[in-house]
Each structure stands twice: as C-alpha cells, then as structure tokens.
Amino acid sequence: MDLHEYQAKEIFRDHGMPVPPGTVVTDASEAAAAARDFGGMVVVKAQVHSGGRGKAGGVKLAKTPEEAEAYAEAILGMEINGLTVEKVLITPAEDIASEAYVGVLVDRVTQAPMFMVSSEGGIDIEEVAHSQPEAIRRLSVDPRYGLLPHQAFWLANSLYDDPAQIKQAAKIMGQLYRSFVDAGASMAEINPLIVTPSGEVKAIDAKVSIDDNELFRKPAIEAYRDSAAEPQAETDAREAGLTFIKLDGNVGCCVNGAGLAMATMDLVKFYGGEPANFLDIGGSSNPEKVVNALRIITADPAVKVILFNIFGGITRTDDVANGIVEATRQIDIEVPIVIRLTGTNEEKALEILEGAGFSAYTSMDAVVERAVELATQG
Numbered sequence: 595m596d597l598h599e600y601q602a603k604e605i606f607r608d609h610g611m612p613v614p615p616g617t618v619v620t621d622a623s624e625a626a627a628a629a630r631d632f633g634g635m636v637v638v639k640a641q642v643h644s645g646g647r648g649k650a651g652g653v654k655l656a657k658t659p660e661e662a663e664a665y666a667e668a669i670l671g672m673e674i675n676g677l678t679v680e681k682v683l684i685t686p687a688e689d690i691a692s693e694a695y696v697g698v699l700v701d702r703v704t705q706a707p708m709f710m711v712s713s714e715g716g717i718d719i720e721e722v723a724h725s726q727p728e729a730i731r732r733l734s735v736d737p738r739y740g741l742l743p744h745q746a747f748w749l750a751n752s753l754y755d756d757p758a759q760i761k762q763a764a765k766i767m768g769q770l771y772r773s774f775v776d777a778g779a780s781m782a783e784i785n786p787l788i789v790t791p792s793g794e795v796k797a798i799d800a801k802v803s804i805d806d807n808e809l810f811r812k813p814a815i816e817a818y819r820d821s822a823a824e825p826q827a828e829t830d831a832r833e834a835g836l837t838f839i840k841l842d843g844n845v846g847c848c849v850n851g852a853g854l855a856m857a858t859m860d861l862v863k864f865y866g867g868e869p870a871n872f873l874d875i876g877g878s879s880n881p882e883k884v885v886n887a888l889r890i891i892t893a894d895p896a897v898k899v900i901l902f903n904i905f906g907g908i909t910r911t912d913d914v915a916n917g918i919v920e921a922t923r924q925i926d927i928e929v930p931i932v933i934r935l936t937g938t939n940e941e942k943a944l945e946i947l948e949g950a951g952f953s954a955y956t957s958m959d960a961v962v963e964r965a966v967e968l969a970t971q972g
Contacts, residue, residue, distance in 0.1 A: 599799065605777055605802060609776070617684045636684050642678075652672060677823060677825070694788075695785045697709070733745055740771060741771040784800060786798060834886035836890070837873070837874040838872065838890060840894070845870055846894065850876060851905070864962075865963050873887055873890065885920055897929060899968040915946040933955065
C-alpha cells in the first residue's frame with residue numbers, strides 16, 4: 595500500500611523528523627488561504643500514487659497566494675500516469691543550499707533493511723544507480739539491533755563535510771529507520787533531504803510504501819488507504835480476495851499460487867509473449883473468485899487472450915471450471931480463453947468445461963504457446 599506524501603510526512607513528523615508543515619486541499623480556493631497562512635511563497639504538490647510528479651507538471655512553486663490558487667486549479671483533475679489528482683499539498687517553499695537522497699527498503703537478497711544514501715538528491719535515484727553507482731552508499735541493517743549510531747554517522751559522512759550537518763543527518767536516519775519499522779514499511783525515502791543556507795537539515799519530501807502483510811496489525815496505518823487514488827483493478831482485486839498486479843502485456847493470466855503464476859509469466863515471455871498481469875486466485879478458490887478474476891482481466895483493453903493455468907492441490911479444479919462457465923454467462927468476453935486444468939477433481943472439471951463448449955490442455959507449454967499465438971494474431 596502506497597501512502598500519499600502528506601501521509602508519509604505525518605509519520606515522519608510523529609517520529610521527530612524536521613518536516614515542513616503542510617495543508618492538504620481539494621479546492622483551488624483553499625490553496626490560496628493555505629498559502630497566506632504560510633506567508634505567501636509555497637510549493638503546490640499533486641498527491642497521487644505515482645512518481646514523476648514534477649516532470650508531469652504536478653509540482654509548482656507559487657510566489658503568491660493567487661499563483662497557488664491558479665496552480666492548484668491546473669493540477670487538480672490532472673492525470674499523472676493514469677491516476678487523477680484529487681488532492682494537492684500546500685507547503686512552505688524552502689531555500690535550498692544542497693540536496694541529498696536517503697532511503698531504506700527491504701532487501702530481498704539479505705532479508706534485511708537496506709539503507710541507500712547519495713549526495714545526488716532531488717533526481718531519480720534509479721538513474722543515479724545506473725549512471726553513477728559509485729555515488730550511492732549502501733548499508734545492510736541487522737534487524738535484531740536496528741540502525742546503530744555509528745552506522746548512521748558513517749552514512750551521513752558520505753553526504754556532508756560539515757560536522758553539524760553530519761550530526762543532524764545521522765539523527766534523521768535513525769528517525770527514518772524507526773518510522774520504517776513502526777509503520778511496517780517495505781520502503782521509506784526522503785528525496786530530497788536538504789540543507790538550508792543556514793545549515794539546517796530538513797526532510798522536504800517523503801515517500802512510503804507499506805507491506806500489505808503488516809496491515810492487519812496496524813489499523814492506524816490501514817486507515818491511510820486511499821482507494822480512490824489506486825487503480826480500480828487493484829481495489830477490485832483486493833476486495834475480492836485476489837492478488838493482482840497490472841503489467842504491460844496482452845496475455846491475461848489467471849493462475850493459482852504465486853510460484854505457478856511467476857512460472858507462467860516466465861513461460862509467456864519464453865514463447866515471445868508479454869503477460870498483461872499477475873493474478874493469483876489463491877489456494878482455495880471458489881467459482882465466485884474466478885468470476886471476479888475474469889471481470890478484472892477483461893476490464894483491461896490491452897488483453898487479447900485469457901490464459902488459465904490451474905494446478906489443483908488445495909484448489910478444486912471443478913470449482914475453477916464452474917467459475918469459468920459462470921463468468922462467460924455473466925460477462926461478455928470478446929477474447930479467446932485457453933485453459934489448462936490438472937489436479938484435484940480434474941475429470942469432473944473437464945466434463946463441466948466440455949459441456950459448456952470449452953476444452954482444456956494438460957501441458958503447460960502447450961497452453962502457453964497457444965495463448966501467445968492467439969495474442970499475436972489478435
């Protein structure tokens with residue numbers, strides 16, 4: 595679950611970080627009032643779950659309350675990477691002497707939090723990692739002990755020469771780590787971490803992604819969820835108990851189990867296709883789950899073929915077959931469906947499909963190859 599910038603800043607602020615104040619507005623006239631409260635010169639920032647806000651015109655420096663209102667009016671309703679901006683954050687403009695990047699994320703290789711810091715802040719850290727890998731200092735944190743003071747100073751020392759700034763940055767890194775852990779985050783970053791002309795170090799931007807597996811025990815964080823700011827397919831999938839991730843291809847995949855889903859997508863790529871999604875209906879699916887899965891997949895206009903790859907262990911393949919048949923009754927599906935069902939109640943499942951005019955493959959290679967062929971023809 596991604597947080598808006600203003601929500602991430604609330605978490606940072608609660609942990610003592612020096613974060614500038616801000617006001618979230620949904621109406622342009624409110625932006626002018628907020629700008630007056632902050633002394634006139636402010637930054638108007640689109641609140642949307644997407645990177646590249648600045649490049650898309652979603653971040654503007656307003657020198658007067660009137661400019662703040664005009665910028666807010668232009669940004670509200672804007673689409674950034676397919677998401678509509680419904681809120682903007684009004685925050686005081688800061689004088690900036692230098693910018694740095696500080697982030698912590700879960701490193702799947704070391705299975706531990708990983709700090710990444712760079713004096714090249716204010717730009718895409720991915721670009722820095724690609725073009726100037728030597729500009730990034732990394733540190734794996736032992737989760738048993740957390741970020742130790744000497745480690746924070748070692749990281750901060752790569753950003754600044756001034757001892758006072760190093761001390762401030764090290765303190766902020768400790769606060770960032772505690773924010774990361776307490777929120778159940780998979781990633782938390784400050785970009786940029788600035789130094790003002792007077793030497794004060796501040797976090798003027800914030801980005802936090804929460805591990806969905808943490809939400810059941812963190813209701814206060816769960817309350818931050820803004821379903822209106824998420825892609826509709828992801829919201830529908832979550833409410834239906836499905837795991838769904840939109841991708842850029844045209845082969846719609848419906849699979850049970852994350853491992854089989856990954857293997858299926860790999861095989862789609864192997865045969866020259868591109869998966870349109872990751873969709874896992876789970877290990878104990880019922881017909882209604884399959885209907886919901888097909889609603890989500892068919893809502894994507896890029897999908898040219900729907901590929902079912904079901905291995906019935908806990909999952910009953912006859913449940914999936916019934917779901918497919920019921921979905922075709924409820925939904926006008928205009929793209930071909932190719933199916934592989936094997937495992938629990940396989941014979942019964944095949945009877946159900948044959949009775950509805952479908953056939954099923956037994957070979958995973960064969961069904962994927964056929965799906966890619968149909969997608970290419972479409």
